[in-house]
Amino acid sequence: MTVSTTQPVGSGGSNDGLTDDAALRIFRTVTTIRSTEDRIIRGLSSGELRMTYYTVRGQEVIPAAICEHLRRDDYMVTTYRGMHDCIAKGIPLDELVAEMCGKVTGTSKGKGGPMHLSDPQSGLMVTTGVVGGGLPIAVGLALSSKLRGTDQVTVVNFGDGATSIGATHEACNLAALWEVPVVFVCQNNQYGEHTKFADYTRSPSLAERFRGYGMEARTVDGNSVPAMHEAAAEAIGRARSGSGPVFLECLTYRLGGHSFGATTEYMDPDELSQAEANEPVGRYRRWLVDQRGIGEDVLADIEAAVLSSVEAAVEAAKASPPPAPEELLTDVFSSVEALPR
Ligand SMILES: Cc1ncc(C[n+]2csc(CCOP(=O)(O)OP(=O)(O)O)c2C)c(N)n1
Ligand SMILES: [Mg+2]
Numbered sequence: 001m002t003v004s005t006t007q008p009v010g011s012g013g014s015n016d017g018l019t020d021d022a023a024l025r026i027f028r029t030v031t032t033i034r035s036t037e038d039r040i041i042r043g044l045s046s047g048e049l050r051m052t053y054y055t056v057r058g059q060e061v062i063p064a065a066i067c068e069h070l071r072r073d074d075y076m077v078t079t080y081r082g083m084h085d086c087i088a089k090g091i092p093l094d095e096l097v098a099e100m101c102g103k104v105t106g107t108s109k110g111k112g113g114p115m116h117l118s119d120p121q122s123g124l125m126v127t128t129g130v131v132g133g134g135l136p137i138a139v140g141l142a143l144s145s146k147l148r149g150t151d152q153v154t155v156v157n158f159g160d161g162a163t164s165i166g167a168t169h170e171a172c173n174l175a176a177l178w179e180v181p182v183v184f185v186c187q188n189n190q191y192g193e194h195t196k197f198a199d200y201t202r203s204p205s206l207a208e209r210f211r212g213y214g215m216e217a218r219t220v221d222g223n224s225v226p227a228m229h230e231a232a233a234e235a236i237g238r239a240r241s242g243s244g245p246v247f248l249e250c251l252t253y254r255l256g257g258h259s260f261g262a263t264t265e266y267m268d269p270d271e272l273s274q275a276e277a278n279e280p281v282g283r284y285r286r287w288l289v290d291q292r293g294i295g296e297d298v299l300a301d302i303e304a305a306v307l308s309s310v311e312a313a314v315e316a317a318k319a320s321p322p323p324a325p326e327e328l329l330t331d332v333f334s335s336v337e338a339l340p341r
Helices: 020-046 061-069 083-089 093-100 134-148 166-178 206-211 225-240 269-277 280-290 296-319 325-329
Strands: 075-079 124-128 154-159 182-188 216-221 246-251
Touching: 020 061, 020 083, 020 093, 020 225, 020 280, 020 296, 061 083, 061 154, 061 182, 061 225, 061 280, 075 083, 075 134, 083 093, 083 124, 093 296, 124 134, 134 154, 134 166, 134 182, 166 182, 182 206, 182 225, 206 216, 206 246, 216 225, 225 246, 225 280, 280 296
Parallel strands: 075 124, 075 154, 154 182, 182 246, 216 246
Antiparallel strands: none
C-alpha cells in the first residue's frame, strides 16, 4: 500500500466525537453496503441478476462517515464505483437496487442503470462514468448554493486515477478561487483500473499536490471510522461556514478487480490478502465490541435486519418490469424548477 508523507489524522481514541447512536448508524450503513454488494455479486455470479458492477469492497467507511455530517439537501456527486456513496447518502435501497437492475421502480425508472444513478430527492445529484467528470459538476452545484445564499455543501467522490485528469485540476483551481462550499473526496484505493498508484504518478501525497491550489487538504485513513468521522466533520464544517473548499485524500484499498468478472493478476497478492485481513467493515465491528463495549447481540440484530431488507430489495427489483420502449424519449430533460432547493 502506498504510504503518504502526510500524517493521517485520527487515532481511534476516545476524543473522536462519535456518540454511540452515530457509531451504530455508521455500522448499519457499512453493513448495508457490504450486504448489498455480497448479494449483487451472488446474483451476478449465478446469472440471477445482470448489470455492470464495480466493487466498493474496502471503501465502505468513507461515505458512511462523511454522510453523518451531511443533510438531505446537501449535494453529492459520485462515480460508477459509487453504490456505497448512494446508500450512505440515503437513496432508498429498493429504488437503488431496482435502478441498478434497470427496472421501472428504480430512481430513474431503470433508464439510468448502475453507471448513471441519481436521486435529487436524496441529494445524490450525478453519477458519472467519465473519470474526473464529476468535479466540475460539483463545483457548479456548490456555486449555485453560494449564489442562492444557502449553506448547502457539495461532496464529490472520485478515484485516485481521476487526479491525473485535466478537468479535476480546472475544477479544484476554480473552487479555491471562488471559495465555493465543496469537499473533494478522493477515494485513493491505490489503483486506476489496472495501474498501481506508484506507476502513474511521482506524487507521494495527493493532499500535498492539491494544497497547491490554495485550499485546505488532508490525508486521512479512509478505513478508520473515527479518523474519517473527525476529518469529515472538519471539512464539511469548514465548507458550510463559507471558508471554501477542502480536499480529503482518503487512503483505502480496492479489495478486488476493477469490475465484476475482472481478474487481479496485476495486484500484489500479499498486499491484497493483507488488506483483506484488515478490511474496514470487520475492523470497525471489532472496534465497536473491543473499544466501545457494544454488545455482540446489538450488532447481530442490525446485521439480521439489514440482510432481510437487502433480500427484500432484490426480490422487489426482480419482480419489477423493465421500462417500456415508449419511455425511451421521456424524462430526457428536467427544468431548473424541478430541482430541490
Ligand atoms: C475520461 C476517461 N478516461 C478513461 C476512462 C476509462 N477508465 C474507466 S475507470 C478508469 C480508472 C479510474 O481510476 P480511479 O479514478 O482511481 O477510480 P477507481 O476505478 O479506482 O474507483 C479509467 C481510466 C474513463 N472512463 N473516462
Ligand atoms: Mg482508484
